Amino acid sequence: VKRSKKVPGHFWPLQELGVRCENYYTGDGGKKIGLTPEILREVGLVDDTLWIHPSVMSKLEMASMKILAKGFHILVKDAWRPVKLYRHIVSQRKMKGLHVEGLINEETMPHATGMAIDVVLVNPTTNSPVMMRNHARDGQESIFVNYYTRRHGDDCREFQRLQDILIFSFIEVGFRLGSKKEYWHFELPALDTAVRF
């Protein structure tokens, strides 16, 4: 793991804890909004490593054990997101006419503390992410907690069940949902006063 000088010294690379990771912004997510390797390097992301504040580690481990007991693995898709990256994301999204409000918290920037993570369930047999919503059919609204309690049909019930497994496992060990109420975003409560990097 390569550590850029811009990564806070006390942060940990999530990969080294044996947690499956993918960095949304150095990967497809960044490409989608036109983040160049130069921009990513400039903000401190020199490779796909996900960085977290050490206070997250044990709780994340506990949540993943609970999820394992329910028959799933986890994949973390985003963790520390530098303040400068937030600014780039917001301006790139605005430039491309994409959602910002309701999706990116510009004011509190929870990922800039290193104490917020985005997580999805993985099927241990196929080793691929589990479908937890139907974006093509249900659109943007389906990213929000409890969307599927208001919908009928077998797949909606299953989506809600899967999202509940994820959410309750994280809440039970001390995480909370973010202000945007996406079903995949979890953060630690000390966040309001936490330092952003």
Ligand SMILES: [Zn+2]
């Ligand atoms: Zn998030």
